[in-house]
Amino acid sequence: xxxxRIAALLGRLxxxxxTLRDGEKFSNKSRISAGNLVFVCTxxxxxxxxxxxxxxxxxxxxSRAFFVAVEGAPTGMRSSxxxxxxxxxxxxxxxxxxxSAQQLEAQDDEGPRSMMGxxxxxxxxxxxxxAADAGPNVDVDGRVYAIETDADGLSDRVDIxxxxxxxxxxxxAVDALVLPExxxxxxxxGAARADDGVFQAFxxxxxxxxxxxxxxxxxxxxxxxxxxxxxxxxPRLSDLAWVRLGPWQELTARFxxxxxxxxxxxxxxxxxxxxxxxxxxxxxxCALFTAWIANRxxxxxxxxxxxxxxxxKNGRRFPITVTPVPxxxxxxxxxxxxxxxxxxxxxxxxxxxxxxxxxxxxxTADADxxxxxxxxxxxxxxxxxxxxxxKVSYWLDRTVRRPDxxxxxxxxxxxxxxxxxxxxxxxxxxxx
Amino acid sequence: MSNPLREGLEAGRVVPPCTVVIFGAxxxxxxxKLMPALYNLAVSRALPGGFAVVGISRGEKSDDAFxxxxxxxxxxxxxxxxxxxxxxxxxxxxxxxxxxAFGEAETYAKLKERLDTIESSRGTKGNRLFYLAxxxxxxxxxxxxxxxxxxxxxxxxxxxxxxxxIIAEKPFGxxxxxxxxxxxxxxxxFGERQVFRIDHYLGKETVQNLLVFRFANSLxxxxxxxxxxxxxxxxxxxxIGVEGRGRFYEQTGALRDIVQNHALQLLCLTAxxxxxxxxxxxxxxxxxxxxxxxxxxxxxxxxSSVVRGQYTGGFxxxxxxxxxxxxxxxxxxxxxxxxxAMRVFVDSWRWGGVPFYVRAGKRLNRRATEVAIHxxxxxxxxxxxxxxxxxxxxxxxxxxxxxxxxxxxxxxxPGQNTVLRDVAMDFRYGSTFGSNTPEAYERLxxxxxxxxxxxxxxADEAEQQWAFVEPILAxxxxxxxxxxxxDAGSWGPEASHELLAADGRRWRKP
Numbered sequence: 018x019x020x021x022r023i024a025a026l027l028g029r030l031x032x033x034x035x036t037l038r039d040g041e042k043f044s045n046k047s048r049i050s051a052g053n054l055v056f057v058c059t060x061x062x063x064x065x066x067x068x069x070x071x072x073x074x075x076x077x078x079x080s081r082a083f084f085v086a087v088e089g090a091p092t093g094m095r096s097s098x099x100x101x102x103x104x105x106x107x108x109x110x111x112x113x114x115x116x117s118a119q120q121l122e123a124q125d126d127e128g129p130r131s132m133m134g135x136x137x138x139x140x141x142x143x144x145x146x147x148a149a150d151a152g153p154n155v156d157v158d159g160r161v162y163a164i165e166t167d168a169d170g171l172s173d174r175v176d177i178x179x180x181x182x183x184x185x186x187x188x189x190a191v192d193a194l195v196l197p198e199x200x201x202x203x204x205x206x207g208a209a210r211a212d213d214g215v216f217q218a219f220x221x222x223x224x225x226x227x228x229x230x231x232x233x234x235x236x237x238x239x240x241x242x243x244x245x246x247x248x249x250x251x252p253r254l255s256d257l258a259w260v261r262l263g264p265w266q267e268l269t270a271r272f273x274x275x276x277x278x279x280x281x282x283x284x285x286x287x288x289x290x291x292x293x294x295x296x297x298x299x300x301x302x303c304a305l306f307t308a309w310i311a312n313r314x315x316x317x318x319x320x321x322x323x324x325x326x327x328x329x330k331n332g333r334r335f336p337i338t339v340t341p342v343p344x345x346x347x348x349x350x351x352x353x354x355x356x357x358x359x360x361x362x363x364x365x366x367x368x369x370x371x372x373x374x375x376x377x378x379x380x381t382a383d384a385d386x387x388x389x390x391x392x393x394x395x396x397x398x399x400x401x402x403x404x405x406x407x408k409v410s411y412w413l414d415r416t417v418r419r420p421d422x423x424x425x426x427x428x429x430x431x432x433x434x435x436x437x438x439x440x441x442x443x444x445x446x447x448x449x
Numbered sequence: 450m451s452n453p454l455r456e457g458l459e460a461g462r463v464v465p466p467c468t469v470v471i472f473g474a475x476x477x478x479x480x481x482k483l484m485p486a487l488y489n490l491a492v493s494r495a496l497p498g499g500f501a502v503v504g505i506s507r508g509e510k511s512d513d514a515f516x517x518x519x520x521x522x523x524x525x526x527x528x529x530x531x532x533x534x535x536x537x538x539x540x541x542x543x544x545x546x547x548x549x550a551f552g553e554a555e556t557y558a559k560l561k562e563r564l565d566t567i568e569s570s571r572g573t574k575g576n577r578l579f580y581l582a583x584x585x586x587x588x589x590x591x592x593x594x595x596x597x598x599x600x601x602x603x604x605x606x607x608x609x610x611x612x613x614x615i616i617a618e619k620p621f622g623x624x625x626x627x628x629x630x631x632x633x634x635x636x637x638x639f640g641e642r643q644v645f646r647i648d649h650y651l652g653k654e655t656v657q658n659l660l661v662f663r664f665a666n667s668l669x670x671x672x673x674x675x676x677x678x679x680x681x682x683x684x685x686x687x688x689i690g691v692e693g694r695g696r697f698y699e700q701t702g703a704l705r706d707i708v709q710n711h712a713l714q715l716l717c718l719t720a721x722x723x724x725x726x727x728x729x730x731x732x733x734x735x736x737x738x739x740x741x742x743x744x745x746x747x748x749x750x751x752x753s754s755v756v757r758g759q760y761t762g763g764f765x766x767x768x769x770x771x772x773x774x775x776x777x778x779x780x781x782x783x784x785x786x787x788x789x790a791m792r793v794f795v796d797s798w799r800w801g802g803v804p805f806y807v808r809a810g811k812r813l814n815r816r817a818t819e820v821a822i823h824x825x826x827x828x829x830x831x832x833x834x835x836x837x838x839x840x841x842x843x844x845x846x847x848x849x850x851x852x853x854x855x856x857x858x859x860x861x862x863p864g865q866n867t868v869l870r871d872v873a874m875d876f877r878y879g880s881t882f883g884s885n886t887p888e889a890y891e892r893l894x895x896x897x898x899x900x901x902x903x904x905x906x907x908a909d910e911a912e913q914q915w916a917f918v919e920p921i922l923a924x925x926x927x928x929x930x931x932x933x934x935x936d937a938g939s940w941g942p943e944a945s946h947e948l949l950a951a952d953g954r955r956w957r958k959p
Contacts, residue, residue: 049878168879270454278452313453386535398498398572401539425457
């Protein structure tokens with residue numbers, strides 16, 4: 018690929034962005050931007066579905082969003098049936114409409130609330146798949162779209178597509194187009210590996226990288242975490258699976274508020290269940306939840322056939338069982354289904370249970386009604402709690418608005434790494 | 450022993466289980482604000498596991514009828530619509546109703562019995578938050594009733610459990626003496642840390658952001674003083690009239706209704722020194738210092754520095770509206786002010802000589818609440834510009850209706866000639882953070898449950914506010930001439946514009 022072609026593409030994209038920002042069509046829109054969001058997707062099967070997530074996110078969060086489709090899978094990347102099932106659930110009920118330039122003109126009078134328009138002269142194909150089909154001579158291509166935000170502002174989306182071999186070129190093109198003075202947040206779509214050249218190319222100047230270990234797997238998360246910890250200049254790491262655990266953590270902590278925290282010293286057992294995943298797939302939600310509990314109790318973890326064994330500082334050991342339950346249609350594999358704490362010889366029980374299969378079809382792909390229950394032999398307390406919509410864009414928005422680095426998340430990942438390291442040492446010594 | 454699972458979580462502060470007892474459960478405040486706020490807290494998972502609400506008002510009705518009424522109210526006034534059946538099914542069984550007259554001892558004996566039962570079934574652990582959503586005339590009866598029935602235990606520390614707290618709605622009295630009497634009554638029964646005087650303006654995000662803006666940005670605070678600030682304008686403008694509250698407004702007027710509390714709170718947050726921490730007393734100490742620094746207004750100063758007005762008929766947002774005196778329950782010759790403007794000085798090292806212009810009124814041109822800092826002009830004009838030179842910079846913090854921060858500055862118009870033009874950098878909260886921010890009552894109810902009084906008015910603060918406005922009330926009482934009239938839909942009486950014109954300034958048009 019010649020530098021001239023990249024330069025020409027950049028020139029065109031810059032022109033289109035100027036048209037959007039300075040043109041009259043959107044002159045009544047606020048131009049405030051809160052950041053640059055760079056979505057990088059390395060699998061075409063995911064790309065088409067993820068575009069609606071990018072658009073919803075750009076609607077919620079005024080920004081310049083880049084959607085970079087890098088074609089050609091790296092070697093040795095894990096791809097399970099589970100991840101594709103999970104990815105099938107992406108973008109359910111997308112709230113944005115894609116409009117061509119002509120349609121935009123026609124709708125000017127209506128003033129649509131949520132629309133995307135092409136800045137260039139010709140109507141583009143709306144999907145990356147179609148763009149990729151444009152012809153074998155097109156190595157790198159790009160388009161610009163306008164996205165009205167929920168609050169009467171204007172985000173823009175820049176689509177860039179190209180082969181894996183030109184990942185550095187693509188990253189450089191993104192670099193040239195980011196809004197200055199604003200943070201660059203990389204959202205890695207799908208599985209990632211820290212030693213993958215594409216991943217590193219896009220992490221040259223990012224402040225933060227966001228993964229979703231529910232799709233990418235725990236190994237991917239831990240490998241990227243280790244890479245981010247190697248130097249202060251590396252981006253900070255956030256993970257959607259971790260953020261999605263937030264309500265579960267809050268409700269679990271509520272079990273032990275007031276005068277009930279001493280019960281944490283006399284735990285008998287913790288039972289965790291999840292919507293059934295593929296055999297061999299370790300649901301990251303369960304692992305992160307378990308590691309969080311262990312970390313907060315100052316306990317060490319070891320894996321067992323039924324899940325984990327936690328050993329508290331006082332020497333007390335208790336099992337944490339992880340079991341699958343049937344997965345109704347529409348629920349992602351590995352989704353946390355329930356957690357149950359038993360303490361004081363089972364005199365105290367506390368449970369959060371998700372109503373699998375009762376999600377609101379119009380707003381969420383997953384069930385989101387939780388039942389919180391506590392019984393201590395004297396009082397029974399119950400609460401029903403609605404989680405927010407399980408759309409990826411909602412959780413991305415929540416994640417972006419949280420601090421770049423969460424010490425608790427770092428500590429929990431270190432707990433998982435310590436468990437793996439201890440396990441490796443034990444196996445080594447057995448072999449030795 | 451603290452709960453180790455709480456550490457590091459996003460929602461760090463724990464809300465203890467409690468029962469909220471609302472006196473005046475049949476009123477507008479409960480329907481429009483309190484119950485929707487509590488429901489919204491349930492939706493956002495902010496309510497504790499053990500939680501109940503007991504509504505009290507006259508007239509018998511069953512718990513189910515009360516739940517049905519509240520369901521309708523939440524459905525109409527909640528910012529989160531439609532009602533989520535899953536949440537409501539869980540929330541509604543925690544709502545109870547108790548009929549009773551506030552002045553009768555029997556009401557409180559029954560309430561005590563009811564609370565004992567509810568607390569055991571709902572796991573609220575004896576923690577009680579009494580909300581007085583009633584007219585001031587009812588407060589004494591309720592407080593004495595609570596004391597008589599043994600429903601209150603006086604605490605000196607906010608951490609004592611089980612807690613008993615009371616939220617009092619404004620107005621806190623109608624003058625300094627009545628405010629002191631009210632504080633005295635509350636002080637006999639409750640410790641000061643148990644009393645939460647609510648001024649819902651303080652629960653608004655932008656009002657809270659005044660502190661963040663000033664003390665988390667190094668750019669503005671060095672300019673925030675007499676060296677750089679020419680004057681400050683505080684506007685609390687409403688385009689609505691008295692909206693059926695003529696009887697209330699006849700006894701209140703704009704000075705008591707808005708200036709004594711909301712406007713002075715905005716002035717305090719604008720003028721206060723940095724607090725040593727965000728602890729409730731640290732913040733309130735600084736606000737009280739500002740109130741004590743306000744230059745007292747004597748009879749002569751009141752004549753020259755305070756303007757009042759009353760609206761006549763006119764046009765607002767395209768509709769023809771009637772005069773104040775034609776509103777229901779308003780006297781035909783009423784001299785109640787619906788508009789106040791004043792020039793105020795904060796006699797402190799920081800603000801010596803800087804006028805703060807405050808105005809508040811009804812049926813004005815538009816609804817707008819804002820604080821505008823007008824900076825001094827550049828000392829020397831090197832650019833040839835007509836009309837008195839370069840416009841000074843203005844920093845505006847808009848509180849409602851659209852929360853925003855705007856900075857006006859001067860730039861060069863592109864071209865061969867040096868033509869200067871004012872432009873505004875405009876930051877709108879909604880554009881960046883979305884518009885679905887929590888209502889003020891959600892934040893304030895949650896803070897009261899947690900025992901955080903930072904955003905509530907302290908006893909001495911309330912009295913100090915009255916101390917400042919009381920001479921004005923006295924002067925008007927001594928000279929009960931009708932206030933100057935202004936057309937509905939205008940920006941107040943001519944005298945208000947003259948007040949600033951006398952100083953060579955003019956009001957902003959928000």
